[in-house]
Amino acid sequence: MIRTEGLTKNFGGLRVLKGVSEHIKPNEVVSVIGPSGSGKSTFLRCLNLLERPDAGSIYFEGVEITRRGIDIDRHRQKMGMVFQLFNVFPHLTVERNITLAPVLSGKKTKAEAAEQARVLLDRVGLLDKLDEHPNRLSGGQKQRLAIVRALAMEPDVMLFDEPTSALDPEMVGEVLQVIKGLVKSGMTTIIVTHEMGFAREVSDRVLFMDDGVIAEQGTPEQIFGNPQNPRTKEFLSKVLY
Amino acid sequence: MWSGIGDKLVRIVARYHGLFLEGIGMTLLLSAITVLLGVVLGSFIALLKMSKFRPVSWLATIYIEIIRGTPLLLQLYFFYFVVPEALKFIEFNKFTSVAAALALNSAAYIAEIIRGGIQSVDRGQTEAARSLGLTSRQTMWEIVFPQAVKNILPSLCNEFVMVIKETSLASTFFVGDLMTQFKTIQGITYLSFEPLIVVGAIYFVMTFLLSKLVAAYERRLKASD
Ligand SMILES: Nc1ncnc2c1ncn2[C@@H]1O[C@H](COP(=O)(O)OP(=O)(O)OP(=O)(O)O)[C@@H](O)[C@H]1O
Ligand SMILES: [Mg+2]
Numbered sequence: 001m002i003r004t005e006g007l008t009k010n011f012g013g014l015r016v017l018k019g020v021s022e023h024i025k026p027n028e029v030v031s032v033i034g035p036s037g038s039g040k041s042t043f044l045r046c047l048n049l050l051e052r053p054d055a056g057s058i059y060f061e062g063v064e065i066t067r068r069g070i071d072i073d074r075h076r077q078k079m080g081m082v083f084q085l086f087n088v089f090p091h092l093t094v095e096r097n098i099t100l101a102p103v104l105s106g107k108k109t110k111a112e113a114a115e116q117a118r119v120l121l122d123r124v125g126l127l128d129k130l131d132e133h134p135n136r137l138s139g140g141q142k143q144r145l146a147i148v149r150a151l152a153m154e155p156d157v158m159l160f161d162e163p164t165s166a167l168d169p170e171m172v173g174e175v176l177q178v179i180k181g182l183v184k185s186g187m188t189t190i191i192v193t194h195e196m197g198f199a200r201e202v203s204d205r206v207l208f209m210d211d212g213v214i215a216e217q218g219t220p221e222q223i224f225g226n227p228q229n230p231r232t233k234e235f236l237s238k239v240l241y
Numbered sequence: 242m243w244s245g246i247g248d249k250l251v252r253i254v255a256r257y258h259g260l261f262l263e264g265i266g267m268t269l270l271l272s273a274i275t276v277l278l279g280v281v282l283g284s285f286i287a288l289l290k291m292s293k294f295r296p297v298s299w300l301a302t303i304y305i306e307i308i309r310g311t312p313l314l315l316q317l318y319f320f321y322f323v324v325p326e327a328l329k330f331i332e333f334n335k336f337t338s339v340a341a342a343l344a345l346n347s348a349a350y351i352a353e354i355i356r357g358g359i360q361s362v363d364r365g366q367t368e369a370a371r372s373l374g375l376t377s378r379q380t381m382w383e384i385v386f387p388q389a390v391k392n393i394l395p396s397l398c399n400e401f402v403m404v405i406k407e408t409s410l411a412s413t414f415f416v417g418d419l420m421t422q423f424k425t426i427q428g429i430t431y432l433s434f435e436p437l438i439v440v441g442a443i444y445f446v447m448t449f450l451l452s453k454l455v456a457a458y459e460r461r462l463k464a465s466d
Contacts, residue, residue, distance in 0.1 A: 050368055077374030087369035091387045100383060101373035146369075153373055 001026045001157060001188055002047060006056035009042055016042045018212035019056065024157070024190060029183050031199035031220075032192045034209035035235055040192040043209065044161050047190070048072075048079045061156065077105055080150030084162040086142040088134040094121065094145055095130045098152045107153065120148035124178050140171030144178055151182075158182065160191040196239055200224050208232045249435045257426050257436075264419035265443060271340060271411060271418055272404045276351070278344035279404075280397065283351030290356055301352070308349035314410050317342045321414055339411040347404055354400060358393035359385060391462055398455040402448045409444070419443060 002024040009017040016039045024030055032040045045051040047058060049065060049072050057066045065075050089097050098120060099113035108116065121127045124144040126137075134142055143163055150158060160179065164172040176198050183189055183202045193199050199206055199220065206223040208216040208231075216229040224240075227233045254261070290301035308316070320342035325333035333341075362385050370380040412420035419440055426436040 048372055050372060073371075073374045073376050075374075076372055079372070081369075081372035083365060083369060085365055087363070087365035089366065089369070089384060091391075101370075101375060104379050104383065105374055150373065 001028075001061060002190075003059040004047070004056060005059075007043070007046055007053050007058065008055040009039075009046060009051060009053050016212055017046065017053070020212075020214055021056075022207070022214060024188065026156075027186050027188055028204050029189045029202055030191070030205045030207060031203040032190065032207045032209055033194070033196070033199060033223075033235070034207075034215075038209045039212045040209050041161050044081075044159050044190060044192055047159060048076050048081060050081075077101075077107070077153050078156045079159060080153060080155035080157070081159045082143070082146050082150055082161065082163050084165050086134075086139070086146045086166070088137075088142050088145050088149070090134050092133070093130070094126065094132050094134065094137070097134065097145060098149050101149070102152050105153070113152070116152055117148075120151055121145075123181075124148055138171060139167045140174045143167065143171075143175045147175075147178055147182070157188040157190065160189065160193070162192050162194065164193070164195060194239065196224065196236075208235065210235070246435065249432065250438060253426065253430070253432070253435050254439060257422070260422045260425060261419070261439065261443065263417060264422035264440075265447070267417045267421075268405060268408050268419040269447075271343065271408045271416070272401060274340050275343040275347050275404050275408070276397070276401045278340070279347030279351045279400070280355075282344065282348035283355055286348055286352035287355040287359070290352060291359070305349045305352060308346055313342075313346050313407055314413065316346055317410055317413065320345075335414050335416050339414055339416050343404065343408065343411065346407075347400065350403075351397065351400060354396045355389070355393055358389040358391075358396070361392050362388045395455055395459045395462070398451065398458070402451050402455070405448055405451070406444065 002022075004020055004022050007017050007020040007022075008015070020039075020043055032043065034040050042051055046053050047060075049058075053066060057064055059065070060075055061078070063070070063075065065072060089100070092100065095114065095117050098117040099108075099110065102108040102113045102116070103110055118127060118130070121130060124147065126141060126144055126148075129137060129141065129145075134145065137145065147163075163179065164175050167175060172195070176195065179189075179191070180202060191199070191203075201220075203220050205217060206220050207214050208223060208227075208229070210229075210231045216223065216227060216232045223232065224236065227236060286301050286304060290298050290305070292298045292301075317339060320338045321335075324341070325331075325338060366384050366388065367380055370384040371377070375383065408418050409420035411418050412424060415421050415424070423436050423440045427433055430436070
């Protein structure tokens, strides 16, 4: 579904991605873990070209989206993204947050989008907030809104960048619950996370990133139960205890 | 100077209130035109300045720096004496020369206000919009600009207050603004102090009220955040 080849990204003189080649298959749930600054966010943000890689290529559903002249907006519609800091639109109501993109892209009529918004909000328990502005929502509610906002475009893959890192501990659960439901429904998912328990529970595969490369990968059992790379061991021993 | 001042003020206001009113009208008209044109031109210049194509953004920078780095009075002279000569095919009168100079001057400041307002919108907003597949234009109009307006409007109102005071420089060319009326009345009555007091009071009341309005408006915006 998503394939990268030799993905490289520099920020100024700093080489943040050093040739990442990876293949995410349909319906797969992949967690990305690793120390701070190892390039996890950059990798994820390259996938929908929020960051332009300096070298290497990305194929999404068979199309090379890194090619010049490609209509990236059309492909981004198929890739939902959820950010650490929610990035909900504060000037729009909860409903408009959700209906904006489907309507603007011509995917849905206003009425269809409004109906869909109700269904989605109901699913994450926010139906009563339909007409509120996001500043009236808690962090956990904002993030649930951000998730259904992305889902409204009916994407083929969802990208999560530390969706619970900015939340108060008591709100982490409600957001993870929503993501869990999504994963169960078969959504192809890539999630950068520091929630090791969650990664272990939902992932088909775990990528350990270190210093701009995927240093080790495997099933959750392999990575968490029997890591091979000393860097993985070191990282896990720090975060697990 | 102070003897009978109250009487003189009352008499000046009674006799020349028509002139003062005309002056207020002209000052407000000139200010409104300046800011309106300034917003149109300023938006354009701000867009140029934010262009990713370097030469275009330099052009905007050069414009802004030249306008901000030279006196407004000089710019007024330039538009009064030089520009009509150079552009003979356009008919300039006093008013258009002065209005053009004021608007082009204000546009430079307004461009920076607009650019600042746009850039103060969190980058995450743009990223979220683009990640949903919105085009850069849709992102600008639906997401960034509506939020930027909140930052821009109060500053624009303050710019309007500044411009009200700056239009007084236009009296150099007797365009009929409030300051021109001072000169006219001074010419008739040979009084300086009293008409200055009146004109000053009018400027003060206008700008003071407007500033208060802006401040109240800003508080309301903050409250709605
Ligand atoms: N826009 C940018 N400009 C300059 N440097 C950047 C930029 N974005 C990221 N970096 C740098 O790139 C490196 C990798 O950043 P990245 O955000 O991908 O790390 P990460 O693995 O997601 O870390 P964290 O766990 O802290 O989120 C860091 O050193 C960071 O400072
Ligand atoms: Mg990160």
